[in-house]
Amino acid sequence: MTIASTTQLICFAVLSLTLVVGAFGVVLLPNIVYSAFLLGGVFISVAGLYLLLNASFVAAAQILVYVGAVNVLILFAIMLVNKREDLSAIPGLAVRRLLSALVCAGLFVLLVRVAFTTPWALPGPASIGEEATARIGEHLFSDYLLPFELASVLLLMAMIGAIVLARRDVFASDVITGEPADQGLLEKARTPLLTSKP
Amino acid sequence: MTLPTEIPLQAYLVLAAVLFCVGVWGLINSRNAVRVLMSIELMLNAVNINLMAFSSYLDGQLIRGQVFAIFVITVAAAEAAVGLAILLSLYRNRETVDMERFNLLRW
Numbered sequence: 001m002t003i004a005s006t007t008q009l010i011c012f013a014v015l016s017l018t019l020v021v022g023a024f025g026v027v028l029l030p031n032i033v034y035s036a037f038l039l040g041g042v043f044i045s046v047a048g049l050y051l052l053l054n055a056s057f058v059a060a061a062q063i064l065v066y067v068g069a070v071n072v073l074i075l076f077a078i079m080l081v082n083k084r085e086d087l088s089a090i091p092g093l094a095v096r097r098l099l100s101a102l103v104c105a106g107l108f109v110l111l112v113r114v115a116f117t118t119p120w121a122l123p124g125p126a127s128i129g130e131e132a133t134a135r136i137g138e139h140l141f142s143d144y145l146l147p148f149e150l151a152s153v154l155l156l157m158a159m160i161g162a163i164v165l166a167r168r169d170v171f172a173s174d175v176i177t178g179e180p181a182d183q184g185l186l187e188k189a190r191t192p193l194l195t196s197k198p
Numbered sequence: 199m200t201l202p203t204e205i206p207l208q209a210y211l212v213l214a215a216v217l218f219c220v221g222v223w224g225l226i227n228s229r230n231a232v233r234v235l236m237s238i239e240l241m242l243n244a245v246n247i248n249l250m251a252f253s254s255y256l257d258g259q260l261i262r263g264q265v266f267a268i269f270v271i272t273v274a275a276a277e278a279a280v281g282l283a284i285l286l287s288l289y290r291n292r293e294t295v296d297m298e299r300f301n302l303l304r305w
Contacts, residue, residue, distance in 0.1 A: 005204035016213050023217050026236055027224035042217075045271035046243050048214075051256040052205070058264050058271075062246075065271050070239060070278045077282040078232055081289045087229050087296055100226045108219040115211035120256065122207065127258035130279050139265045141287050151272045158276035168290070 009054060017043040033077055040071045056134040210251035218244035226275045231288070231295045235281050 024040040026035045027046035043066040128135060140148045217240055246267045253263025263275035289295055 009204055012209065016209075020216055020220075022239055023220040026240060027228070027233070030244070032232055035233060035236060039239065042240065044241065046247060049247060050226065050250055053250050055250055055264050055267075058250065058267050061268060061271055065275050066239070066243075069275060072283055073278055073282055074232060074239075077285060078254055080286060081232065081295050083293075083295070085294060085296065088298075090298060097227050098302060100223055104219040104223045107222065108215050108256070111215035111218070111283055112212055112219060112286075113216065115208050120207055124256040125258045126235060127254055128261070132261055133262055136264055138270065139260075139262065140268075144269075146270055149268060153302065154276055155272065160278050162279040162283040165280070166286045198226075 006107070008169060011048065015045045015048045016051070018042075033075075036071065036075050036078055039074065043067045043071060052131050054127050055132055056130070076171055095189055207255045214244040214247040214251070217241075217247065229263060229297055231285050231297055231300070232282075235278065235285070235299060238281070239274065239278065242270060242277075246270050254287055 019042055022038045022045065025038040026042065029038070031036050043062065047062040047067075050056075050062060107174040215219045221237045221244060222238035224240065225234055228237060247304045249267045249298040251263075251272070253267070257263060287296070288300060291301060
C-alpha cells in the first residue's frame with residue numbers, strides 16, 4: 001500500500017489545517033461544548049497524521065483512547081459541571097494574555113529554529129511499514145516489559161483514585177430513620193445526611 | 199511501503215510546535231478548569247506527533263518512538279480520568295470552575 005506522494009502532501013496539508021484551526025478553536029472559543037467537539041476533531045486529525053507516518057496501530061489506539069474515552073470523559077465532565085456563571089473581571093487580563101502570547105511565540109520560534117538547525121541523520125533506515133504492529137508487540141513483551149507492567153499498575157491506581165475522588169458519600173437510605181435519602185444532583189447543595197451523628 | 203520522502207521531517211516538527219504553543223497558551227489563560235485539561239491534552243498530542251515523526255523518519259526499523267507514544271497515550275488517559283475526578287471534587291466544594299477562585303493554597 002503505497003500512497004502517491006502528491007496525495008500524501010494533500011492529506012498532510014488538509015490534516016495540518018484542521019489540526020491548527022481546531023487547536024485554536026479549543027483554546028479560544030467561548031462555548032466550552034464547542035471546544036470539546038473541536039478537541040475530538042483535533043484527535044482525529046492527529047490519528048490521520050499517524051496513518052501518514054506508517055503507524056496504523058498507534059492511529060487506532062489514538063482513535064480508541066482519545067476520541068472514544070478521553071473526549072467522552074471531558075464531555076461528561078462538562079455536562080456535570082455545566083453551570084452558567086459570569087466570570088468576574090480581573091484587572092490586567094488583557095496584558096496577561098498578551099504577555100503569555102509573547103512568551104508562547106518565543107517558544108515557538110525557538111522550537112522551529114531547533115527543528116531547522118539540527119543536523120538530523122536523514123535519511124534513516126527504511127521504514128518497516130505494516131510490520132510495525134508485530135514489532136510493537138515484540139518491544140512490549142521483551143525490552144519494554146517493565147514499563148508495560150508499570151502502565152497496567154498505573155491504570156489500576158488511576159481508576160481507583162478517580163472513583164475515590166469523584167464519589168459522593170451518599171447513602172441510599174438514611175442510616176437512622178430508614179427513609180430514602182435525597183440523592184441530589186451535583187448542582188444542588190450538599191444535603192446534610194445523618195451520617196456523622198452518634 | 200516506502201518512507202514518505204516528500205513530506206520533510208521539519209513539517210511535522212513545526213506542526214507539533216504550533217500545537218504545543220497553543221496548548222501552553224491555553225493552559226496559562228483558560229479560566230474554565232475543563233479547558234485547562236483540554237489544553238494539557240493538546241500538549242500531550244504535540245509531543246506524540248514529535249515521537250511518531252522521529253520514529254518514522256530516523257528509527258524506521260526499531261520503531262521505539264511508537265512504543266513511547268503508546269505509553270504516553272496510556273498515561274494521558276490516566277491523567278484525564280484523575281484530573282476530571284479532581285475537577286468534580288473541586289466543583290462540589292467551591293461551586294465554581296473558575297480557575298481564579300481555586301486559590302486555597304495561595305496566600
